[in-house]
Amino acid sequence: MSGKLIDDCFRPAQERMLHSEAIALLRDRVSPIASVERVPLAKALGRIIATTVSAPRPVPAHTNSAVDGFAFAYASYDRSNGAVLEISARAAAGHAVTEPPPAGTAVRIFTGAAMPPGFDTVAMQEDCELVEATAGQRAKVRIPGGLKQGANVRQAGEDVRAGDVLFSPGHVLRPQDLAALASIGLNEVDCFARLRLAVVSTGDELIRPGSAELIPGQVYDANAPMLAGLAALAGCEADDLGIWPDDANEVRTRLARAAEAYDVVLTSGGASLGEEDHMSAALAALGSRHFWQLAIKPGRPMMFGQIGRSIVVGLPGNPVAVFVCFLMYVWPLLRRLSGAPWPEPRRWPMKAAFEFPNRKVGRREFWRGMLVQTPEGLAVDKFPRDGSGLITGLRVADGLIDIPEEVKEVRRGDIVAFLPFSEFGIASV
Numbered sequence: 001m002s003g004k005l006i007d008d009c010f011r012p013a014q015e016r017m018l019h020s021e022a023i024a025l026l027r028d029r030v031s032p033i034a035s036v037e038r039v040p041l042a043k044a045l046g047r048i049i050a051t052t053v054s055a056p057r058p059v060p061a062h063t064n065s066a067v068d069g070f071a072f073a074y075a076s077y078d079r080s081n082g083a084v085l086e087i088s089a090r091a092a093a094g095h096a097v098t099e100p101p102p103a104g105t106a107v108r109i110f111t112g113a114a115m116p117p118g119f120d121t122v123a124m125q126e127d128c129e130l131v132e133a134t135a136g137q138r139a140k141v142r143i144p145g146g147l148k149q150g151a152n153v154r155q156a157g158e159d160v161r162a163g164d165v166l167f168s169p170g171h172v173l174r175p176q177d178l179a180a181l182a183s184i185g186l187n188e189v190d191c192f193a194r195l196r197l198a199v200v201s202t203g204d205e206l207i208r209p210g211s212a213e214l215i216p217g218q219v220y221d222a223n224a225p226m227l228a229g230l231a232a233l234a235g236c237e238a239d240d241l242g243i244w245p246d247d248a249n250e251v252r253t254r255l256a257r258a259a260e261a262y263d264v265v266l267t268s269g270g271a272s273l274g275e276e277d278h279m280s281a282a283l284a285a286l287g288s289r290h291f292w293q294l295a296i297k298p299g300r301p302m303m304f305g306q307i308g309r310s311i312v313v314g315l316p317g318n319p320v321a322v323f324v325c326f327l328m329y330v331w332p333l334l335r336r337l338s339g340a341p342w343p344e345p346r347r348w349p350m351k352a353a354f355e356f357p358n359r360k361v362g363r364r365e366f367w368r369g370m371l372v373q374t375p376e377g378l379a380v381d382k383f384p385r386d387g388s389g390l391i392t393g394l395r396v397a398d399g400l401i402d403i404p405e406e407v408k409e410v411r412r413g414d415i416v417a418f419l420p421f422s423e424f425g426i427a428s429v
Contacts, residue, residue: 015293016293016294016295016300016363017291017293017294017295018294018295018364018405019294019295019296019328019364019405022291022294022304022329023329023332025290025291025304026304026329026332026333026336027336027342029290029304029306030311030333030336030337031336031337032192032336032337032338032339033195033263033309033311033337034048034192034193034194034195034263034337034338034339035192035193036050036051036190036191036192036193037190037191037192037193038188038189038190038191039188039189039190039191040187040188041178041181041182041186041187041188041189044173044178044181044188044189044191045173045174045175045178046172046173046235047172047173047189047191047192047194047235048170048171048172048173048191048192048235048335048338048339048340049167049168049169049170049171049172049173049189049190049191049192049339050169050190050191050192050339051169051190052165052167052168052169053165053166053167053181053186053189054163054164054165054166055160055161055162055163055164055166055184056162056184056185057162057184057185058156058157058159058160058161058162059157059159059160059183059184060154060155060156060157060158060159061156062096062114062115062156063114063115063153063154063155063156064093064112064113064114064115064153064154065091065109065110065111065112065113065115065122065152065153065154066111066122066152066153066154067111067122067124067125067152068109068110068111068124068125069109069122069123069124069125069127069128069152070085070087070106070107070108070109070122070123070125070128070141070143071091071106071107071109071115071116071119071121071122072085072105072106072107072119072121072122072123072143073103073104073118073119073120073121074120074121074149074150076103076104076105077121077143077147078145079145079146079147079148080145081145082142082143082144082145082146083142083143084131084140084141084142084143085104085105085106085140085141085143086102086104086105086106086137086138086139086140087105087106087107087108087138087139087140087141088101088102088105088106088107088138089101089105089107089108089116090107090108090109091107091108091109091110091113091114091115091116092109092110092113093110093111093112093113094113095113096113096114096116097114097116097117098117099117100116100117100118101116101117101118101119106141106143107119108141109122115153120149120150120153121147121148121149121150121151121152121153122151122152122153123141123143123144123147123151123152124152127143127144128141128142128143128144129141129142130142159183160180160183160184166180166181166184167180167181169339170339170340170341171340172235172335172340173189173191192338192339194235194236194237194338195235195236195237195263195264195334195337195338196236196237196239196261196262196263196264197231197236197237197238197239197262197263197264197265197266197334198238198239198241198258198261198262198264198265198266199224199227199228199231199238199239199240199241199266200241200242200244200254200258200265200266200267200268201221201223201224201242201243201244201267201268201269202243202244202245202246202251202267202268202269202270202278202279202317203243203246203269203270203317204245204246205217205218205219206218206219206220206221206243206269207219207220207221207243208220208221208242208243209221221243222319222391223268223269223315223317223319223322224240224243224268226319226322226323227266227268227315227322227326228240230323230326230327230330230331230424231266231334233424233425233426234330234331234334234335234338234425235334235335235338236264236334236338239262241254241258244270246270246277246278247278248278248281248282251270251278251279251282252278252281252282252285252286255267255279255282255283255286255307255312256286256307258310259286259287259307259308259310259312260308260310262310263309263310263311263337264310264311264312264313264334264337265307265310265311265312265313266313266315266330267279267312267313267314267315268314268315268316268317268322269315269316269317270314270317277301279303279314280292280303280314283303283305283307283312283314284305286307287305287306287307287308287312288305288306289303289304289305290303290304290305291303291304292314295362295363295364295405296324296325296328296363296364296365296366297363297364297365297366298316298318298320298321298324298325298366298386299315299316299321299322299324299325299328299366300316300321300363301314301316302314302315302316302325302329304329304333311333311337313329313330313333315330318387318389319389319391319394320368320387320389320390320391320393320394323394324366324400327345327400327419327424328366331343331424332344345419345423345424346419346423347402347417347418347419348417348418348419348420349415349416349417349418350371350378350379350380350415350416350417350418351374351376351377351379351380351413351414351415351416352379352380352381352382352401352410352411352412352413352414352415352416353372353374353379353380353381353412354381354382354410354412355409355410355411355412356382356409356410357409357411358408358409359403359407359408359409359410361405361406361407361408362405363405364402364403364404364405365403366400366401366402366403366419367382367383367386367400367401367403368382368383368393368394368396368397368400368401369381369382369383369397369398369399369400369401369418370383370396370397370398371398371399371418371428380398380399380401380416380418382401383396383397395429396429397421397429398420398421398428398429399418399419399420399421399422399423399428400418400419400421401416401417401418401419402416402417402418402419403416403417
C-alpha cells in the first residue's frame with residue numbers, strides 16, 4: 001500500500017509512493033544488462049568485474065627477505081651466543097642466488113631478494129657487525145643472538161595463496177584492486193561493459209549556456225551537464241541528446257528513438273502534472289511506467305519505466321531535486337544495471353548543529369548538510385534555505401541529511417543520519 005500525503009503543491013490525496021517502497025520496487029525490477037568485455041588494467045579503474053578472479057600463483061611468488069641484512073640457515077646459528085659466519089654470496093631483488101650456498105655461511109641480502117636455497121632466517125644489517133677479512137679468507141659477519149627461526153622473512157603465499165579468490169562478480173575496481181590484480185600477474189580483467197546512457201532535458205524555457213542571453217521566462221539548462229557528470233561517476237558513457245520541446249508528439253517520437261539506441265534514458269523535467277509535462281504520458285504510451293509520484297522532498301515528481309530493453313528514468317526539473325533523486329535512486333539503479341550489487345550508501349550518525357521545529361510528517365526529506373566543527377566535535381549543519389532550485393546549497397554541502405517520514409522536529413544535538421557525498425564518489429568542498 002503506497003503512502004498518502006496531502007500537499008497543496010499537488011492534487012489533494014494524490015497517491016504517492018514512500019521512499020522505501022520505491023527502493024524495493026527498483027531492486028525488484030532491475031538486474032544486470034551489460035555485456036562482458038576484457039579491459040586492460042590501465043583502463044580498469046572504476047570498472048565492475050564480471051567474473052570470479054582467483055590467484056593463479058602465490059603472492060609473494062617466492063620466499064624473500066623483508067629487510068636489508070644477512071641470510072643464513074638457522075641450523076648453523078646459536079640463539080644464545082649468535083654466530084660469526086663467512087659471507088659467501090650476495091642476493092639482491094631480481095638477482096637471486098640459485099645454488100645452495102656452502103653450509104655455515106651467510107649471504108648478503110637486500111629487501112625483496114629471494115631467499116637462497118636452504119636459508120631460512122635474516123638478521124637486519126643494523127644489528128650485525130662486519131669482520132674484516134684476513135689473508136686468503138672472505139669477509140665475515142657477526143650475527144647477534146636472540147633471533148627466532150624465520151625472522152625477517154616473507155614466506156611465499158603469505159599474502160595470497162594460489163587459488164585464493166580475490167574478487168567476485170560485481171566488485172567495483174579501486175586503485176588498490178589494480179595492484180592486487182597486477183601482483184598475481186594479470187594485465188587485463190573481464191568487466192561488464194559500460195552502460196550507454198542518454199541525458200535529456202525538456203522544456204521550452206530552457207536554453208544552452210553560452211548560446212544566447214536570457215530573455216524573460218528563460219533559464220539556462222543546468223541539469224544536463226550535472227547529470228552527465230553524475231552518470232560518468234556511476235561508470236556510464238553518457239550522451240547529451242539536447243533539449244526537447246514541450247510538445248507531446250515530439251517527446252513521444254524522440255523518446256521512442258532514444259530507447260532503441262540506449263540502455264538507459266535519463267530525463268529531467270516533464271514528469272509532473274502540468275499541461276506541458278509530456279514525458280510521463282509518453283513513457284506510459286510507449287512502454288511501462290512503474291511510479292511517478294514519490295512522498296519525498298525534494299523530488300516528488302519522478303518516474304521509472306521501461307521501453308523494450310531500455311530503462312527510462314524521469315527526474316524533476318529543479319536542479320536540487322534532480323541531484324537528490326539521482327543519488328538516492330538513479331545511482332544505485334545504474335550500479336545494479338552495470339553488474340554490481342545494489343549499493344546502499346552508508347549513513348553517518350551525526351549531531352545536528354541546527355534546529356528544525358514543526359516539520360510536516362509523512363514524507364522522506366533529504367536536506368543539504370555541511371560538516372561543522374563544534375566544541376563537542378564534528379556535527380552537521382543544515383543549509384538554511386530549502387528551495388529545490390538553489391544550486392548554491394549543493395555547491396557548499398558535504399552531503400545529505402536523511403530525515404525519515406515520522407520525524408516531527410529536529411533539535412540541536414539530536415542524532416541525524418548524514419550521507420556524505422563521498423559515498424557516491426563526489427568530493428567534498
